[in-house]
Amino acid sequence: MPLKKEEKYRSWVEVDLDNFIGNLKEIKKLIGPQVDFMPAVKADAYGHGAIEISNAAVKNGAKMLGVANADEGVQLRVSGIEAPIVILGPSTEAEIADIIKYNLTASVSDMFFARKIQEAARKSGRKMPIHVEVDTGMGRGGVMYSEALQLIRDAAGFKNIILEGVFTHLAYSEIMVSYNDEQWRLFSALLSDIEHLGIKIPLRHIENSGAIINYPQFKLNMVRPGLMLYGIYPSPDTEAKVRISPVMSFKTSIVLLKDFPAGHGIGYCRTYVTSKPTRVATIPVGYGDGYGVILSNQSEALVRGARAPVIGRISMDTCTIDVTHISDCQVGDEVVLLGKQGNECISADEIAGKAKTISYEILCALGKRAPRVFLQKGKADAIEPRLRRIFIPGEEKSISRIDNIIRHSLQARARNEELGNAIYYEMFETLFGKEDRQLELRSCFNYNINIEKMPQAGKAMPHTRDYFRVSTQIEYKKTIKDNIFMIGCAANNAQLAALFENPLCEYRWLLSNGRKLSAERDFSVERVSVDGKKVPIIEKKNTKNGYEVWCGGEQLEEKVNKEVKIKIQIVTKQAKENKLFPVYLVYPTRGVNIKFSYGKAGLKNVREESFFAGRHPSPVITFSKGKFVRVKISDKEWIFPASGVIFFWDI
8 A cells, every 4th residue: 555645765664464464373273372472573573673563473472482592572561562582492591691781581502601691690599481492403593402402400409490491393384295294203202301300391382383284183272473464475385274364565666767769787786777768767776775786687576567677787776677668657666676566566585586485584674774664544644764773782771861752752653742751751741740840851860979077166056076077069951931930948757747738849958857957957959059159048037847958030930841950058966876878869869879977077997888779779889988989870871769878888
């Protein structure tokens, strides 16, 4: 189906989710209700778009998903897919960290890797599922059949490994040959031996697409459909046994029409020379799009429902087709290189035959730099970015990128930027906010505490020998909602709770010994600034809810609803009998840097106790003996509420 004019691209791949779901239903008919299925979504779901295909598969009953490596699994996890993800082949030692971090399921083919998984899982305090791959004749991945039982017996003894599955892979399932029966015999014998040992492995699988169709008697309790999911028959012999429909089409449009006389060369090296007056259409697809040079002068395209031969050598970005016989074609006409147009159809098998390859390669390569357009019920449900999704390891570590992914996904889904942003904030509100107050998100939280001996006693500060002087500078970024705000000091927990309930209270403090200290006398807000400019203190007052210092004014009106940097300097007292200093985070905060300086206080044995909730809860701790302790978490990391650090010491 042609796209709407406003949705057209230089070239695009259409993915028919209705056909994909229909193929899933056919597979479920073949395997029956007692057998689970694990769709193979490796290589970007054979070029169809792994994220969207995986979501559709899970919604339609897929128990788990099969990928080729950890990066592909991470891509699905980062996109929000929670279903089990199995890496269907040997992994490298370097991938183990991501396997554990993103809760992926590794396939184990040797004892060395099993030990590495066990050790990493033990250190992380996790129990990790694995599937053991057995080589019954494929000659590729998997533990040798003769060694499989011993590996399984040893792995079953590891405390941090869960033997979730065992599988093998048929070498020749597309057609019915005796070699497949021999592989089945070996695998069945192994399963029997495992059972006799009393080892329980819940999932057992051998069938891929070809075996699902050709060998129903090989059915265990899990199958791994791949090619047939995408509407391609494993071999001509299987076409009469099941009805499936192609899912992918690759389309482009004519960008140039030219008329050439007889004897004119077309393309590089003049591999095609016109024998008569010829009308030639240029299309913006070449071998850079996976449409290989080998197809030069032999493949065809569809224009206005008619076949048009590709003539001349295919270039990196363009190729040319003969449209002489299509008299009414125009610039902008849709051109189908893979798929159906009118009564004509070009299949992946047809292209593979001309390219002397297999349909798998055609699907994975074709249109690799084109956007994917997902069709459901005849409509374009979603349009991907201009370039095909290629996952880059470490990409998800950029917090700004993740923020943008979330925002843009919601905006695209809502088809409205303002509504998408509203959903984004509502999501955080639901997680951490209060019903009657908008959530505050803070970043770059810097907290510098300097504790020292009190100066000589005076009228303003009596009992100096019982207290330390504490000078604190708090700095962070946030979006302010009002041009006037309050800094509060509580003498007890009831007042502190009241300050938390006040939406205009920007920062609050609890006196270390409220019974002996007076907030009005012993708590001083020295300076407040917003974006480096001093903010005036407009009122100080004692209330039933604590001591309130009000700041702001007209000069902040232009800052409202914008992100600003707030800096607050406070001087107060710390009772010596209270040998701890807590710092709590009560809002979602990105990035923390807390420094506790005690060089002028004479404290001994200073230590810290951190408690951070978030994706990376372990801060970097720096000790400078006799001077300071620093607790730091990168500005790229979110820290969730109910986090903080407590500093302890002796005198």
